[in-house]
Amino acid sequence: MSKNLRVKTSKFIDETSRVSFKFNGKTYYGFKGDTLASALLSNDVHLVGRSFKYHRPRGIMTAGSEEPSAIVQINDNTSLTEPNVRATEIEIYDGLEATSQNCWPSVNFDIGGINNFMSPLLPAGFYYKTFMWPASFWEKYEYVIRHSAGLGKSPTKPDPDIYEHKYIHCDVLVIGAGITGIMAAKTAAKNNLKTLLLDEKNEIGGSTIYQDSEHVKINDQSSSTWLENEIIELEKLDNLEIKTRTSVAAYHGYNYLLARENLTDHLSKGEKQNKVRQRLLKIRAKKVIVATGSLERPLVFNNNDRPGIMLSSAVKKYADYYGVATGQKNIFFTNNDTAYESAISLNKKGIKVESIIDIREQSNSEFTKEAENLGIKIYRSHTVVDTEGYKRINKITIMELSKDGQSFTSSKKITLDCDCLAIAGGWTPAVHLFTQSGGKLKFRDEDQVFIPNEYPSDQISIGSCNGDFEIDDIVKNTLKTLKEFLNIKKTNYDDLNIQCPKDKEIRNIWLLPSDKVLGKTKPFVDYQNDATAKDIKLALREGFRSIEHVKRYTTTGMGTDQGKLGNMHALGIIAETAGVKMGELGTTTFRPPYTPLTFGTIVGRNVGEYFDTFRRTPMNDWHIEHKAEFENVGQWKRAWYYPKNKETLHEAVQRESKAARDGAGILDASTLGKIDIQGTDASELLNRVYTNAWSKLAIGKCRYGLMLNEDGMVYDDGVTTRLDENHYIMTTTTGGAANVLGKLEDYLQTEWPELDVYLTSVTDHYATASVCGPNSKKIINKIIPDLDLSDENFPHMSFKNAKIGNVKCRVMRISFTGEHSYEINVQANFGKSLWEKCMEAGEEFNITPYGTETMHLLRAEKGFIIVGQDTDATMTPIDLQMDWIVSKKKYDFIGKRSLYRSDTMREDRKQLVGLVTDNPSEVLEEGSQIVADTNLKPVEMLGHVTSSYYSPNLNKSIALAVVRGGKNMMGQKLFIPMENKNINVTIVDPVFFDKENERLNA
Amino acid sequence: MFLITCPFCGEREQSEFKAGGEAHIERPKQPTELSDDEWAEYLFMRKNIKGIQFERWNHSHGCRKWFNVVRDTSNDEIKSVYKMGEKPPTI
Ligand SMILES: [Zn+2]
Helix, strand or coil: CCCCCECCCCCCCEEEEEEEEEECCEEEEEEECCEHHHHHHHCCCCCCEECCCCCCEECCCCCCCCCCCCEEEECCCCCCCEEEEECCCCECCCCCEEEECCCCECCCCEHHHHHHHCHHHCCCCHHHHHHHCCHHHHHHHHHHHHHHCCCCCCCCCCCCCEEEEEEEEEEEEEECCCHHHHHHHHHHHHCCCCEEEECCCCCCCCCHHHCCCCCCEECCEEHHHHHHHHHHHHCCCCCEEEECCEEEEEEECCCEEEEEEECCCCCCHHHHCCCEEEEEEEEEEEEEEECCCEEECCCCCCCCCCCCEEEHHHHHHHHHCCCECCCCCEEEEECCCHHHHHHHHHHHCCCCEEEEEECCCCCCCHHHHHHHHCCCEEEECEEEEEEECCCCCCEEEEEEECCCCCCECCCCCEEEECCEEEEECCEEECCHHHHHCCCEEEEECCCCEEEEEECCCCEEECHHHHCCCCHHHHHHHHHHHHHHHHCCCCCCCCCCCEECCCCCCCCCCCCCCCCCCHHHCCCEEECCCCEEHHHHHHHHHCCCCCHHHHHHHHCCCCCCCCCCCCHHHHHHHHHHHHCCCHHHHCCCCCCCCCCCCCHHHHHCCCCHHHCCCCECCCCHHHHHHCCCEEEEECCEEEEEECCCCCCCHHHHHHHHHHHHHHCEEEEECCCCEEEEEECCCHHHHHHHHECCCCCCCCCCEEEEEEEECCCCCEEEEEEEEEEECCEEEEEECCCCHHHHHHHHHHHHHHHCCCCCCEEEECHHHEEEEEEECCCHHHHHHHHCCCCCCCCCCCCCCEEEEEEECCEEEEEEECCCCCCCEEEEEEEHHHHHHHHHHHHHHHHHHCEEECCHHHHHHHHHHCCCCCCCCCCCCCCCCCCCCCHHHCCCCCCCCCCCHHHHCCCCCCCCCEEEEEEEECCCCCCCCCCCEEECCCCCCCCCCCEEEEEEEEECCCCEEEEEEEEECHHHCCCCEEEEECCCCEEEEEEECCCCCCCCCHHHHC | CCEEEECCCEEEEHHHCEEEEECCCCCCCCHHHCCHHHHHHHHHCCCCCCCEEEEEEECCCCCCCEEEEEEECCCCEEEEEEECCCCCCCC
């Protein structure tokens, strides 16, 4: 039964190109250039969705991005579906499929609609109140709430579309390509400024481009003809770039803006293939010109939300731009002249306008006169008090307003039939981006608008977003502001001759009266969140005063449209009810994005393997060839274990750990941070940053060091080697390298600039293979036969320069496993060949590559800590039972003073201990809690397990833990409470294996 | 994201820098002679002003130099930038 309401050929719609699309499963036709909204309206479809809370039928209200009601789900594909798309923005294409949201089972019969009848039970704050009382009911409420709430459905599979980010630098950014934006962009570009002009619509020209009133003329042409010629000129300019379908989402400080450029959403499925869908533009502009226009205000009266109730400007745009009649029996309801202008426009196209309801007593502009001459019935001093029609408006009831506008002259009611009610409540400057940038608004009392007042950066607002609504004011003020802003004397527009009717009469009544008591009415302020004037008044009665609080309590302005239509009414109603001035009340904060952004646009190309940068060692290919499993350590991909014959992690680690102690093991240690330290004060720097003494370390020797924060807590550790008198190489933890370098630089530059020290990060410059185990010496001897490996010449904790063939290397005899071991460092590009040489030489000694998991196990057997695993930012060296490394003699080092604070000296701090389980095969879970008394309620937590393994070399389970006062609890029995049992453990010394360190020299 | 004029490299975007907290808090020369309270004053106490704040910044993704910035924390306006060791401007 769909009708065709296309009334007149529009030059903006390509009627030769018919497009078929589906809405709620039914096929419709529209034309290229239509939005989903205009195409549906041309088929006489108004009902497109249900409201969020009461599930009331809702239609299309606007023709732009401010649309609160007509939001739809696009595409039902699990990876491509997109919720909350405004039907007024999405352009139709062949194959477009859209469905209504917030309704089940269908938009015509929605079970949630029962909320509408339950609405007396769902006042403002319903959800907050429900959540608070009684708590045990929450589960019951939750089921209902979860099933009735929610805006649309999220995709459940990864998004296959391509998105990207782009940086743009320009001299002048113009936001909004209406008449003022076009004038500004052309003026800037003609003055040799690199200019970017953005508009969210598919074409530029704003509302002027479809203006055809005989009363508005520029240089004796209709304003649209004049602008068309301007646009032709504009497109010829070299240093001007124009981007349409581009919406500015955020305006940050320092003229940094984010915009979303939509490239393919209007294309058919075939045309979209392999193209970038959306682009996030990161714009840094020297100057910004905001020309975002204004949004028409609705009127707030009883039942003002039915399908068929639309903004008057939208009704005009559908007729003038899309050539679509939004109804066959149209009534306008207004507080200003805009509606008359729209009504005339409709009349010209043969669309019937029955009457105009005007809340003003009179108005005498050329528009009103013309409307009267056309025979449109005008009801002055009247207001709509009610509407009827469940799925589409069919009747309105009007009454005559009293002088003060708060009641009626008599109880006489007039009922009028209509199928579209166009409402015009005046205009609200679109100051959203301006306030996002930090701009301060001022309130203009005459016409009750907020306009820009103080600019926080180099920017201006021009046109109706700056509070100019008549074309002659707009042009005059724009030119004046532009000249100052761009510092120019003349523009092309200085001699424009502009004609337009002057009538600024507007009568603002924020909440129009009804013949019923407020409690029995539904005057919607926020259509998307179903907040009514009643809710706002309730919030005030309940004691809320701050606009920000009322907003959150009533959810006014908290939908995806951020209440673009109704925020001013909310403010007006609060001001009237509370008896304060609107200007003093202030506004709520507009936050980015101006219109919703897809996650795809935000992340751009940074998805999957490009989500974060990662680093691989020079031996990486070998690890892959030998089927290593990897783990992430900081940004590094480290070999985790090397499973053989489908071994599990546990099996592989047990094998690797045993082999490293029985024969030989090899570890890729290239990821350890390496800092080259040179300068006459290098030793002094180490003295100041490590807890132990460094001045007497002989050249060629290595020393383990612990670095603290100034608060005394362990920060990093590692071995540093003295290569020469004034030359050291420091190693850091894999994850801590960048921070340690930063910390050292900070102290050198700010606290100790007198020290002569130079730091260079050389982590990436060296590859490191660590060979350990009783056979390590034989293996190194095969690779570097010239090197004397005797304990006398090359003892533990020393270093030698050597050569493998022609390749220079540094060999350190240091150990993190407790085994006799060597660390060989070569220039990074020789890393893989070094590794292969070690493997080849070690083959006869059963050399076994091991990963980070085995490394962790082996060091835990020795009770060596891993900073960040066995420590957090609350462990001092004393807590770690590492008193031996804290110099008593040194006058100062970073963190020293903090070790003597009353808090760090407490005996009952958590301290590092070893744990063994009564059942030696039971392995504890890392992170599990430790208690002494399982009957105590609440249970007293003494600490937690930090490292835990099954040791194949000891044939038992071992763990490291931090326990309150643990240092003095040696031998004590404690419990690890788990879900189904308590595990019995005993506190022991954290060194489990080879306490005498005999194996280091084995 | 604001722009910071590194005294060594010039104007760069904020993402190249790392903030380092309040400026002009000098590490005590003789920490061991301080009381717990005096040490805590150095270690923990920071002003966190709404308005004009003197703070340290590091050009961590550039020249890696530390320097001082005078910033209005209410609107991120940078009033002055000066090198370590230079006298703070009067603002
Ligand atoms: Zn720099």
